[in-house]
Amino acid sequence: MKKYGVAVLGFLILGFLGMQFSAFTHEFDNPPISNEPEWPDAYTAGLARRACYDCHSNETHWPWYAYTWPMGSTIEYDVETGREVLNFSEWPSDCCSDKLVEQMAIVVNNGEMPLPYYEALHPEAQLTFAERGRLTNGLLKMMTQSGDALDKEDQE
Numbered sequence: 001m002k003k004y005g006v007a008v009l010g011f012l013i014l015g016f017l018g019m020q021f022s023a024f025t026h027e028f029d030n031p032p033i034s035n036e037p038e039w040p041d042a043y044t045a046g047l048a049r050r051a052c053y054d055c056h057s058n059e060t061h062w063p064w065y066a067y068t069w070p071m072g073s074t075i076e077y078d079v080e081t082g083r084e085v086l087n088f089s090e091w092p093s094d095c096c097s098d099k100l101v102e103q104m105a106i107v108v109n110n111g112e113m114p115l116p117y118y119e120a121l122h123p124e125a126q127l128t129f130a131e132r133g134r135l136t137n138g139l140l141k142m143m144t145q146s147g148d149a150l151d152k153e154d155q156e
């Protein structure tokens, strides 16, 4: 019985090391930038870059712990889903639905983004109350700049 326990433990340790090895050698991708949004001002762009770009752009800074398991797969999953929802590096040229910009303003204003675990690991990405206000404001400006799609949608 004891031998059996040792074998299981050995197996688990080997599995763990195997996972570490594959995480360590994993290559993360930052695809090329095809189009970026027209930010209303450099300040808004800077805030977005600071707080959102790691998960919503192709300019992700992959931290060292992304090369460990299981952190790496969690981070990669978040970046992949983040990029799918909105990607500042592959911004649609017919500028995005205003709904999306509005959604951004809402999540920023409500403090739902950046994701809390990310903020804990990246104090520099945290937005102060005032910065949240200014990023929201900048995003709303983008919304008006990109046309009146929202009004049209509302009228339909």
Ligand code: HEC
Residues within 6 Å of the ligand: 048, 051, 052, 053, 054, 055, 056, 077, 078, 079, 081, 082, 085, 086, 100, 103, 104, 105, 107, 108, 113, 114, 115, 118
């Ligand atoms: C740690 C990675 C990460 C960071 C940093 C981050 N996001 Fe996200 N974001 C995600 C993921 C993952 C999703 C999709 C799953 C979800 O909605 O939680 C998402 C979803 C969203 C959505 C869609 C929400 C919805 O309700 O459908 C918006 C809008 C958004 N993010 C905006 C932002 C903005 C703006 C910032 C910067 C202030 C930001 N995010 C920072 C990972 C991130």
